[in-house]
Amino acid sequence: MPAVEQPEPAPALVRAIDRYLRHIALERGRSPHTVAAYRRDLARYAGFLTDLGREEVAQIEAADVAGFVQALRDPAGSGSSTAAAPVGAATTARMLSSVRGWHRFLLEEGILQQDVAADQKPPSQPKRLPKAISIAQVERLLEACTGDEPMMLRDRALLELLYATGARASEAIDLNVDDVMGGDDQVGGAVRLFGKGRKQRIVPIGRYAREALEAYLVRARPLLSPRGASTPALFLGARGARLSRQSAWLVIRAAAERAQLDVELSPHTLRHSFATHLLEGGADVRVVQELLGHASVATTQIYTLVTADAMREAWATAHPRAL
Numbered sequence: 617m618p619a620v621e622q623p624e625p626a627p628a629l630v631r632a633i634d635r636y637l638r639h640i641a642l643e644r645g646r647s648p649h650t651v652a653a654y655r656r657d658l659a660r661y662a663g664f665l666t667d668l669g670r671e672e673v674a675q676i677e678a679a680d681v682a683g684f685v686q687a688l689r690d691p692a693g694s695g696s697s698t699a700a701a702p703v704g705a706a707t708t709a710r711m712l713s714s715v716r717g718w719h720r721f722l723l724e725e726g727i728l729q730q731d732v733a734a735d736q737k738p739p740s741q742p743k744r745l746p747k748a749i750s751i752a753q754v755e756r757l758l759e760a761c762t763g764d765e766p767m768m769l770r771d772r773a774l775l776e777l778l779y780a781t782g783a784r785a786s787e788a789i790d791l792n793v794d795d796v797m798g799g800d801d802q803v804g805g806a807v808r809l810f811g812k813g814r815k816q817r818i819v820p821i822g823r824y825a826r827e828a829l830e831a832y833l834v835r836a837r838p839l840l841s842p843r844g845a846s847t848p849a850l851f852l853g854a855r856g857a858r859l860s861r862q863s864a865w866l867v868i869r870a871a872a873e874r875a876q877l878d879v880e881l882s883p884h885t886l887r888h889s890f891a892t893h894l895l896e897g898g899a900d901v902r903v904v905q906e907l908l909g910h911a912s913v914a915t916t917q918i919y920t921l922v923t924a925d926a927m928r929e930a931w932a933t934a935h936p937r938a939l
Contacts, residue, residue: 625662626671645814657714678732709738748892760875766836773832780825782890785883792848811909
């Protein structure tokens with residue numbers, strides 16, 4: 617389907633959305649990445665509303681919210697003149713969450729007297745188990761980052777930290793040097809991570825990650841730092857600026873190619889592997905929840921399904937009376 621340009625959203629809708637985005641950024645402490653995602657979702661919603669002739673927030677009806685969800689899943693059947701390509705259930709659920717958050721804000725602020733999005737349910741999604749790699753594959757990935765070159769020392773430190781802490785890629789690249797806490801031979805140290813909503817948590821890193829970080833900080837970062845403006849960032853790019861999310865993704869992809877791992881990897885793969893390996897090793901699910909920075913233990917419990925599947929597969933393969 618060819619791309620169709622959205623109409624310019626009505627000024628009143630734009631102002632209401634901007635007010636909400638300032639609220640989640642300043643009062644709720646949402647990250648710039650999260651605010652940008654909300655902005656994109658709500659811009660599409662505002663374009664849909666404008667196409668319906670809605671120019672004020674008071675004109676929005678519950679049927680409009682339902683129509684927006686329908687237009688996301690089935691643009692051709694929505695009747696909208698600005699129908700774009702269809703999106704999946706997960707993306708629809710995320711965009712509806714943005715819409716519902718905005719409408720809830722309008723109600724709380726007294727701008728509207730009714731939340732017309734409150735009863736709109738997201739589409740059901742197939743249960744997806746997190747993708748994790750084996751411990752042996754993790755070791756191959758880490759060993760693919762060897763050498764004394766500054767970039768290789770940085771890459772090894774980054775991957776060791778991602779696996780040691782289960783940090784999100786955004787949390788790792790947002791680290792400053794002062795967020796790394798020292799340790800000794802028995803205690804590897806820890807890092808101070810800032811998760812969603814800038815919620816702080818302290819996560820141990822272990823000896824391997826600590827040694828990789830020390831090697832990077834002593835032998836590599838001083839060579840990278842003078843190339844750019846002064847920054848407290850822990851992980852630096854080739855030009856001395858804070859490492860980007862895209863660069864972090866490229867680091868792990870390059871390491872996977874060198875390790876000849878025939879699996880698709882991303883920085884989140886190490887987070888999934890961290891959680892899965894902890895649970896397989898007997899860690900309590902609530903401890904893993906705290907380490908991952910999950911607000912709800914239900915999110916962490918998804919990983920127990922991964923380990924249960926692995927146990928069932930091993931049983932079916934090895935037990936003499938499995939078949």
